[in-house]
Amino acid sequence: MRKLTAILLALAMLLSLACAAMAEEPITVTVFRGDPGDQPTDDNKLYKMIEEEFGIKFEIEFLAGDLDETLGTKISGEDYPDLFDGGNSAEKIINAGALIDLMPYISEEKTPNLYNHVKDLLPQLVNENGELFIIPNYGINYNAQIQNACNGPAFFLQKQVLEWAGYPQIKTLNEYFDVIEKFLAANPTDKNGTPYTGFAILCEDWRHFCLINPVQHLMGRPNDGEVIVNVNSGNWETETFIDKPYAKPYYKKLNEEYKKGLINKDTFVMNYDQYIAALSSGTVLGMFDQTWDFGTATQALETAGMYENTFIALPLVYDPEYVDGKVISEQYLNGAVPNKDRGFGISINCEDPERMINLFENLLSDKWQKLLQWGVEGEDYYVENGRMLMTTEQYNNRSDASWQMRNTAKAIWESAPKKQGTQDDGNAWAHSDQPENYFNLMSDYDKAFLSAYGYQKPADFFNAPCTLAPYGEAWQIDKTPIQLDYNDFLAIQDKWLPIIIMSADDAEFDANWAAFVEEITPTAQIYTEFMQAEVLKLVEQATK
């Protein structure tokens, strides 16, 4: 009898082994993320579920140091991971031939989710040869787009400044600096005696958009990088703005504020870490930036309970006096922009691209999208009357970095194709977009702040998003064909704009400005011509 049991057991074991072999073999996939991040823990909830269902384990490398240098090193050694996210410089890895074309793998029959995800946008997403290397990580909306807050560029101001001033509406450049000046005069230092800085300008490396981008927004345009495109004439005239007369008043204003002591010299030599440290300490009153660029500072302030030191995004425009009496209407928010060429590509070193595509196809299913964006029902959120809701604890967990490392697949989710906007049943795809969660679970300070303005959400400070131009947003255009001239174009701005802002008097300011315009004109011309051609090409592709 015992013998029989043993034989049966052995058979059963053999059978189960055979079954396991029939399912897909477990593999480890190497991943590179073009941003810094935290390694998930070994017992991470979601990665465990992915491993159980697909037999795929991830070995994730996060960016440490400079992105361009890291990518350059990988390119020169052809040291590519299976899933390759080139971050903000993905053009480099595409041009170096590091990624495979995904078009042959995407079809209505085999990968319906991915196919439906990109089909309407394909003309914009593919290159001239009809190749698609990266499926956008963000910006593809289902049903209605939800915009609770400004996630992109804006002028930022500490909420306590507006609270102190009695919640005024701040809409123009002059009003903005005026309220900062008055606040500073009344409160030169914070509670601990540390002096406040009126306005900070981050100038380091690629984050110098804080220095060189504001003028287009003051002129009433969304973010097109370093150019303004005339979207109304039908000819899509494209021009650089930094060398134009209408850019001068902004830097003149900064120069005046510098002379008044609102801007500290150190701002021009500080690096990103020092900038974040300054914002996190709550002593910087205002800056021009993009919301995602200082998320760690916001988190630090909220964790410390310093809600009055967190920032509110304001859509400033030029006062009429700066633009021949014209009244400019702000347009900071743009229609959803598919984040072209940002996210995961599959590298030529990947042994089984088909399996990677299938993984993305499955992760794009409603079931997995809910798991990735909301978590597990009953643990991370609950459903009441068909609405997906969260308790305060569940909501706070979501912004807790160590909780994320244990419970979310953030590192993969962020760069993978994802559903945004609204689900078919009316719930938001992103837990943070769900209106109930957004308002009910925000801090009491923020509730009171918004209520004082009669607003429901921070985005109410802004005009509604405009329709996205057919070329997308011009900053997305790949500049590698004119890389060296483009470098010079940026380097001249990096060098001169701080000098201009630090001018001692009006005569020096004018002289510096004239010298700057003279030096930048040749490269600005090359850049304008290139961008003009690219914009026209994109418009043509999109309207084909």
Place this chain on the structure above:
Amino acid sequence: MIGASPQKAPIQARKKKGFFKTLWEQKQLMLMSVPMLLYVFLFNYFPMWGWIAAFEKYNPKLGPFKSKWVGFDNFKWLFNRADFLESIRNTLAMSLINLVFGTLAAILLAILLNEVRTRAFKRTVQTVTYLPHFLSMVIVVGMAQNIFASTGTVNNLLLKTGLIDTPIFWLGEKKLFWGLVGVINIWKEVGWNSIIYISTMTSIDPTLYEAASIDGAGRFRRILHVTLPGIKSTFVVLLIMNIGHLMEAGFEIQYLMGNSQVLEYSQTIDVFVLKYGISSNEYGIATAAGMFKSIVAIILLFSANFIAKKLDEDTLI
């Protein structure tokens, strides 16, 4: 090989035995040197074939054999660029500052320590001065950025003592950059660099000092006529080696402390190569710049060696 002149004769005598016979006799030594030779060949000589990229519009997708051949265009482009010429100037200037002041400071510290009689004090000072050598440059620059900020310690001190009335913009004033780098490098390396001089000084025959004292030499005379000649050969050997490294003004400190305001004075050839080669994918231009740097370094090394030979000093090659 470091060899003093009297040894030259026996070496010549041995040569007559024939190359292969000598080789055989020294087979153990030869065998031992194989790993080093392999190492040097593999990591120093073999990669030199990559210099071919300096003459190409190098495209990583096409590789070195299919990229477009452009002859000397990359070099022509480089020497028409103001920022490349500036980076040569910056490299040489910061190197010279490091070499001259770094060596002087090291020798000075060594002499001072050599004259100290209390062993405990000498040890303590030596340890304290060489500890910064082990700090990573990232940390050193981080500290420097705090100390030299407009509200930093240095400015506060100068303001309080009334030496200045507005803070000095240490980190953003391009004329100050070389000096700042010099000061930081000396602070970081002076203890480390002085070790070799201290050890040379301890090997000076004490009877020389005694003889000098008997002849009536005071402390300064003894330093001048015994200590300094005693470290002369070490000094020359180190000088030759350092001249070979003159094109390497360091990379980390300029990379970390440089910013758009001081770029004209902070960018060294290494930073330039990184910026164009790795960050902008202009591998051809970057290789050309790196190649230029290596060739100048070789010329400098041989000239220094030649001059030292003429002066009948110890030579390195």
